[in-house]
Amino acid sequence: MNGWLTVEMRWLRLLLDATVPDLPDRAGLPQVDLTTFWPELARVAPPLLRLGLRFTTWTFTWLPLVLPGYGRPFFALSADRRDAFLAQMSDTPVFLLRQLAATLKVIACFALFRDPPSRRALGVVP
Amino acid sequence: MNVLDGATIAAPHALDCDVAIVGTGPAGAAAARTLALAGLRVVLLEEGPWVQPRDYPVDGFSSMALLYRDMGANVALGNAPMPVLQGRAVGGTSVVNGAISWRLPEDVRAGWVAADPGLEQTLDAGMLSALFDEIEDDLGIAPTQASVAGPKNLLMAQGADALGLEHRPIARNTRGCEGLGRCLQGCPHGRKQSMDLTLLPVACHHGAQILSRVTVAAVQTEHGRAVGVIGQAAGGGRVTVQARLAVVLAASAIQTPMLLHKSGIRHGPVGQNLQAHPGVAVVGQFAETVRMWNGATQGHEVIGLRKEGIKFEALGYDPAIIASRMDGMGRAFARNLDQLAHEVHWGVAVRAHGRGRVRVGWRGRPVIQYNLTPRDVDCIRRGVRVLGEMLFAAGALRVLPGVHGWAPVVTDRRVMARFEDEGPRDPKAYHVAITHLFGTCRMGSNRARSVVRPDFRHHAIDRLYVADSSVFPTNTGVNPQTSILALATLCARSILRQ
Numbered sequence: 001m002n003g004w005l006t007v008e009m010r011w012l013r014l015l016l017d018a019t020v021p022d023l024p025d026r027a028g029l030p031q032v033d034l035t036t037f038w039p040e041l042a043r044v045a046p047p048l049l050r051l052g053l054r055f056t057t058w059t060f061t062w063l064p065l066v067l068p069g070y071g072r073p074f075f076a077l078s079a080d081r082r083d084a085f086l087a088q089m090s091d092t093p094v095f096l097l098r099q100l101a102a103t104l105k106v107i108a109c110f111a112l113f114r115d116p117p118s119r120r121a122l123g124v125v126p
Numbered sequence: 127m128n129v130l131d132g133a134t135i136a137a138p139h140a141l142d143c144d145v146a147i148v149g150t151g152p153a154g155a156a157a158a159r160t161l162a163l164a165g166l167r168v169v170l171l172e173e174g175p176w177v178q179p180r181d182y183p184v185d186g187f188s189s190m191a192l193l194y195r196d197m198g199a200n201v202a203l204g205n206a207p208m209p210v211l212q213g214r215a216v217g218g219t220s221v222v223n224g225a226i227s228w229r230l231p232e233d234v235r236a237g238w239v240a241a242d243p244g245l246e247q248t249l250d251a252g253m254l255s256a257l258f259d260e261i262e263d264d265l266g267i268a269p270t271q272a273s274v275a276g277p278k279n280l281l282m283a284q285g286a287d288a289l290g291l292e293h294r295p296i297a298r299n300t301r302g303c304e305g306l307g308r309c310l311q312g313c314p315h316g317r318k319q320s321m322d323l324t325l326l327p328v329a330c331h332h333g334a335q336i337l338s339r340v341t342v343a344a345v346q347t348e349h350g351r352a353v354g355v356i357g358q359a360a361g362g363g364r365v366t367v368q369a370r371l372a373v374v375l376a377a378s379a380i381q382t383p384m385l386l387h388k389s390g391i392r393h394g395p396v397g398q399n400l401q402a403h404p405g406v407a408v409v410g411q412f413a414e415t416v417r418m419w420n421g422a423t424q425g426h427e428v429i430g431l432r433k434e435g436i437k438f439e440a441l442g443y444d445p446a447i448i449a450s451r452m453d454g455m456g457r458a459f460a461r462n463l464d465q466l467a468h469e470v471h472w473g474v475a476v477r478a479h480g481r482g483r484v485r486v487g488w489r490g491r492p493v494i495q496y497n498l499t500p501r502d503v504d505c506i507r508r509g510v511r512v513l514g515e516m517l518f519a520a521g522a523l524r525v526l527p528g529v530h531g532w533a534p535v536v537t538d539r540r541v542m543a544r545f546e547d548e549g550p551r552d553p554k555a556y557h558v559a560i561t562h563l564f565g566t567c568r569m570g571s572n573r574a575r576s577v578v579r580p581d582f583r584h585h586a587i588d589r590l591y592v593a594d595s596s597v598f599p600t601n602t603g604v605n606p607q608t609s610i611l612a613l614a615t616l617c618a619r620s621i622l623r624q
Contacts, residue, residue: 018456019455019456019459020459020460020463021456021457021460022460023457023460023461026460026463028460037187040187040188040191041187041191043191044190044191044196044197045196045197045199046196046197046199046200046491047488047489047491048199048200048201049196049197049199079456079457082456083455083456083457083458086455086456087454087455087456087458089455090454090455091530093531095554098530099207101455102450102557105450105455105459106446106450109446109447109449109450110185110186110187110446111187112446112449113185113186113187113444113445113446113449114185114187114188114446119185119445122445122463122466122467123417123466123467124419124445124466
């Protein structure tokens with residue numbers, strides 16, 4: 001996305017992939033090519049959403065480092081700990097963090113359901 | 127249709143006409159048709175693109191990127207930040223709404239007239255009724271057929287019956303609906319009678335011209351009179367439209383007051399008194415396959431509590447939106463996606479007492495502030511409780527209220543029944559969205575308390591009219607498209623009388 005560092009894009013992709021990961025019997029977001037999704041998102045997302053997404057990326061990448069029970073940045077967590085962290089953010093009493101988790105989930109779903117094979121895998125035709 | 131794409135306008139482009147109309151949604155389209163049929167030369171300016179139904183994308187993200195303002199991610203700030211959904215295309219929000227059609231309820235009309243007797247002549251009940259007959263005939267408005275309703279709508283009838291609540295198939299502006307469930311992404315077969323397929327072609331047939339992808343920057347005035355508009359085309363050219371008789375603002379209750387502010391026309395409570403219909407959705411999971419993305423998008427409603435300001439509707443949208451409301455994150459969430467085809471979302475919309483305002487913010491973008499009142503939250507709590515009970519009565523195995531601080535999954539109807547008393551009172555606990563917006567340039571006979579006169583003319587600027595839902599004195603408690611069409615037609619007739 002415009003103005004984002006490569007490392008930021010990598011962190012965001014990791015967060016999105018962890019939101020809808022692969023399952024043993026079904027591919028998740030990690031298998032979806034987002035090459036055309038990013039420029040489209042950058043083109044149409046209003047400033048508040050772009051800002052929110054960047055804030056989410058930084059916050060959720062580094063918050064686990066200081067949060068009890070994690071002690072590492074998000075990219076260094078195991079799959080189990082990533083699940084636990086995202087679930088905690090999704091249900092936290094802190095409204096802002098909850099909103100960030102909700103934003104992440106919406107963007108992950110937009111990306112997943114834009115992919116025809118993923119739609120078909122979940123029984124959505126067309 | 128006579129549409130000039132602003133992307134092709136790279137050099138200064140000047141036009142003159144009798145009436146310039148900003149916006150091509152229901153208000154702009156209704157005004158344009160009436161004026162063009164009367165022989166006036168009409169030019170409409172639209173910020174969004176003209177998209178043919180066959181080109182509407184299938185998936186939620188792509189359609190929101192193409193047809194919604196700011197991909198539906200604009201947010202009203204206040205005690206519960208809420209997404210504000212608006213279409214942005216030739217045809218306006220009519221391209222992406224649920225096609226729900228309601229006449230202005232008589233109790234709402236009577237309330238407006240009682241509060242301001244100066245509106246009596248404009249809003250004569252008999253004349254409005256005749257106008258609604260014409261609109262319903264023009265747009266094929268009729269109750270949703272059971273043959274295209276699909277399970278999500280039929281289940282709502284079942285649930286409402288069990289609770290003894292008045293309900294009915296929703297009257298919609300469609301012809302030959304096939305129940306594709308894609309109203310909110312734009313009907314790919316053109317069955318929804320949106321403005322780009324109905325009133326705008328009639329207006330163009332009678333000489334109206336549409337400039338798409340042109341953003342109007344300001345209303346031009348001279349000696350206290352509106353004389354035209356200036357705008358910026360997507361191709362980079364500056365567009366100037368001189369209007370001999372009138373300028374009509376029909377850009378929505380957000381963009382119209384913004385345009386007045388940007389034009390330095392700040393008379394009266396412009397941008398204030400924002401009212402809306404906030405709504406939340408409650409999810410039910412059924413044993414059987416429902417596939418809520420199939421069937422008429424919004425085909426059934428429960429109206430038994432309308433007088434209390436609460437209305438229920440079956441919902442239908444792209445699976446991406448359905449999925450984003452599902453419980454969990456990570457692998458738990460991915461596993462929950464197995465339930466996608468078994469979910470039903472029903473919504474409660476509230477005739478809220480909350481108020482807000484719209485002002486111009488950074489880089490000319492709208493800043494929308496809106497606060498729910500404690501009474502509004504009570505209505506939402508009541509709505510969530512009733513929806514939950516209806517879902518159980520219709521056979522749901524589980525209900526997901528979607529309320530932070532309360533049970534994420536409920537399996538017992540008796541637990542759901544306690545929600546109205548025990549549910550959170552903090553507005554931030556709910557996932558609220560607003561779709562219908564009103565009142566930011568309200569009409570009235572008192573110059574200090576309104577922006578336009580009862581005949582839609584601006585109080586301070588001659589030949590300037592407002593035709594969209596920003597003139598509504600209050601919210602309506604029902605879907606406003608048909609009322610907007612009627613009032614915009616009255617606005618056009620007022621111009622013809624002048």
